[in-house]
Amino acid sequence: MEKSEDWRKLSRRQFLKASGAASAVMGSAGLGVFGYQAGKDSFSYTGCESFQGQAENFNRQRFAADHATYEKVGVASRVDARTEVIFSRVSSLMRQWDEEKGLDSLDKGLQAYYKKHPYDLKEDLHARKKIFPKRQKDEIKYKKKFVLAKAWSNAMSAVWPPGIRETPERYDFPRGEQYGEPVEPLKMKSPEKTSQLIKQISYQLGSTLVGITKLNPDWVYSYPMWGRGLNPELPLEIPGHWEYAIVIGTPMSWDPMYANPNYGTSFDAYAKSRIIAYRLIKFIRQLGYPARPHTPGVEYDLMVPPIAIDAGLGEQGRHGVMITPELGSNFRPAVVTTNIPMKTDKPIDFGVQDFCKTCRICAKNCPSRAIPMGDKEVVRGYRRYKINSSRCYNFWYSNLGNIGCRLCVTVCPYTRKSNWLHRTALEVTANDPSGMSQRILSKMQKSFYPAPHPQEYYIPSMGGKNESYREPPWWLQTEDFIDIDI
Amino acid sequence: MQFFTSGFFWFIEGIFLCLIIIGLKYWTEERNIPMPFWKWLVILIWILYSGFTIAFIGTCLGENEPAAALKGGMLFSLIAIVSAYGLSRLLGFFRLTRHQPK
Ligand code: SF4
Numbered sequence: 005m006e007k008s009e010d011w012r013k014l015s016r017r018q019f020l021k022a023s024g025a026a027s028a029v030m031g032s033a034g035l036g037v038f039g040y041q042a043g044k045d046s047f048s049y050t051g052c053e054s055f056q057g058q059a060e061n062f063n064r065q066r067f068a069a070d071h072a073t074y075e076k077v078g079v080a081s082r083v084d085a086r087t088e089v090i091f092s093r094v095s096s097l098m099r100q101w102d103e104e105k106g107l108d109s110l111d112k113g114l115q116a117y118y119k120k121h122p123y124d125l126k127e128d129l130h131a132r133k134k135i136f137p138k139r140q141k142d143e144i145k146y147k148k149k150f151v152l153a154k155a156w157s158n159a160m161s162a163v164w165p166p167g168i169r170e171t172p173e174r175y176d177f178p179r180g181e182q183y184g185e186p187v188e189p190l191k192m193k194s195p196e197k198t199s200q201l202i203k204q205i206s207y208q209l210g211s212t213l214v215g216i217t218k219l220n221p222d223w224v225y226s227y228p229m230w231g232r233g234l235n236p237e238l239p240l241e242i243p244g245h246w247e248y249a250i251v252i253g254t255p256m257s258w259d260p261m262y263a264n265p266n267y268g269t270s271f272d273a274y275a276k277s278r279i280i281a282y283r284l285i286k287f288i289r290q291l292g293y294p295a296r297p298h299t300p301g302v303e304y305d306l307m308v309p310p311i312a313i314d315a316g317l318g319e320q321g322r323h324g325v326m327i328t329p330e331l332g333s334n335f336r337p338a339v340v341t342t343n344i345p346m347k348t349d350k351p352i353d354f355g356v357q358d359f360c361k362t363c364r365i366c367a368k369n370c371p372s373r374a375i376p377m378g379d380k381e382v383v384r385g386y387r388r389y390k391i392n393s394s395r396c397y398n399f400w401y402s403n404l405g406n407i408g409c410r411l412c413v414t415v416c417p418y419t420r421k422s423n424w425l426h427r428t429a430l431e432v433t434a435n436d437p438s439g440m441s442q443r444i445l446s447k448m449q450k451s452f453y454p455a456p457h458p459q460e461y462y463i464p465s466m467g468g469k470n471e472s473y474r475e476p477p478w479w480l481q482t483e484d485f486i487d488i489d490i
Numbered sequence: 491m492q493f494f495t496s497g498f499f500w501f502i503e504g505i506f507l508c509l510i511i512i513g514l515k516y517w518t519e520e521r522n523i524p525m526p527f528w529k530w531l532v533i534l535i536w537i538l539y540s541g542f543t544i545a546f547i548g549t550c551l552g553e554n555e556p557a558a559a560l561k562g563g564m565l566f567s568l569i570a571i572v573s574a575y576g577l578s579r580l581l582g583f584f585r586l587t588r589h590q591p592k
Pocket residue numbers: 323369370371372373374375391395396397399400408409410411412413
């Protein structure tokens with residue numbers, strides 16, 4: 005009897021010990037599979053799944069700061085969009101340049117700009133004389149590889165609300181009863197409630213993040229970029245009703261974005277954000293208030309990133325792009341200017357400035373070397389990293405995948421999936437004032453996540469290999485679907 | 491949402507953890523190893539760390555980042571193995587004589 009009790013006791017002990025060992029094995033295996041799922045799961049594609057503003061469970065209120073993390077260090081001046089914005093400058097140069105007359109063939113504004121910035125003239129002429137003609141030849145030779153990527157990008161931008169051709173005084177305001185819009189503004193209960201309402205409507209319209217700020221005049225172009233009903237020859241007087249800025253936006257589709265510079269497209273998110281902005285102005289006008297959309301990449305009269313920073317959506321990184329805690333740099337915004345009274349958001353500080361000091365991953369990976377490795381400089385009265393936009397632009401038109409590059413967005417350690425691993429890393433760096441975790445994690449990034457050499461992103465005729473940061477998704481691999489000689 | 495990223499999965503993981511601790515308790519009793527509170531705490535931290543290492547490798551593979559899985563996995567596993575050896579000595583796991591249960 006005693007013996008059998010001993011046996012039972014022993015067997016229970018052995019059983020529990022064995023269960024413990026088996027649990028260790030099964031628990032470990034479970035964690036491995038959990039990790040695999042967490043890495044692969046499409047729910048980890050940041051921000052694509054929500055129309056409720058619940059896409060990301062990041063509590064940004066904790067990081068609210070009294071001042072945005074850019075520094076004002078002198079007298080600010082507004083950007084002259086005709087010359088200081090690369091898109092309008094190069095297109096003017098393309099139209100006006102005459103080889104024989106040289107600088108004299110340009111309008112006075114451009115002449116003055118190029119005299120002051122001879123380096124930009126060199127780069128822009130390089131684009132005009134070399135890059136664009138070469139691109140036409142290269143396209144015949146290499147573009148087949150990107151047939152699906154381009155088809156997809158064009159599909160994403162196929163629905164594109166028409167541009168504005170009227171002045172703010174005419175276009176922005178409600179049109180009256182015959183258009184179903186009130187003549188007088190409706191009396192809103194409080195700025196807090198209006199703010200809440202506008203945000204929820206923006207989420208419902210498909211925006212992933214929304215922020216509201218008072219519009220800082222420093223961020224409005226001094227001359228308009230494309231006109232949009234404004235005379236490009238006249239200074240842009242900021243309309244009185246551009247009092248508030250609502251910043252909305254969406255991320256670019258994950259897998260193509262990870263295969264930048266060739267397979268991603270900015271138009272996927274820009275088109276979505278533009279549609280949201282146009283719907284939002286309709287909503288605001290129905291309340292009787294004026295509203296105007298400003299939608300990159302083509303139609304806007306203000307600098308969007310600093311406005312988004314003021315609205316508390318993120319901080320500016322070394323690469324010049326805004327970094328949000330939820331989506332990293334993978335965010336394509338649009339702005340709606342209005343005067344409906346709203347409670348504004350505070351800017352946030354979650355440690356990006358410290359991280360960027362030591363990280364430099366974007367600068368090392370940039371194919372055109374447009375991102376500085378060194379310190380910030382004073383630009384128009386603000387201290388910031390100065391991007392060489394001419395070099396960046398010239399790379400866009402040197403390679404043949406979807407237009408643009410966005411590689412700096414992709415490689416940034418903040419642009420990572422929304423899973424336990426990267427969320428934890430974000431929490432640690434955001435809450436570590438010593439800067440140690442930032443240094444350790446940026447070192448890990450560099451050694452754990454290898455990337456092609458920057459030169460390899462170029463097309464073969466420029467000494468490259470047409471590389472992408474990561475493999476394109478299966479549905480953009482032309483050769484698997486189309487019988488085509490690549 | 492899949493089973494392995496669901497709340498139910500974590501419930502089961504919790505049961506596994508309890509079983510590991512019960513098994514370890516019997517194992518240490520058999521060997522007459524005193525187990526004050528701090529030893530359990532240290533063991534729990536090590537288990538969590540090892541869990542992190544495994545989940546890290548899985549996550550990197552799921553993200554199609556084999557280099558991160560390999561390099562990070564090697565680094566974190568090495569730390570786990572070395573610390574397991576150090577801890578087993580510190581906690582006296584292989585020093586005392588085995589106690590035969592009656
Ligand atoms: S978009 Fe490309 S070329 Fe331009 S700054 Fe970023 S990485 Fe460099």
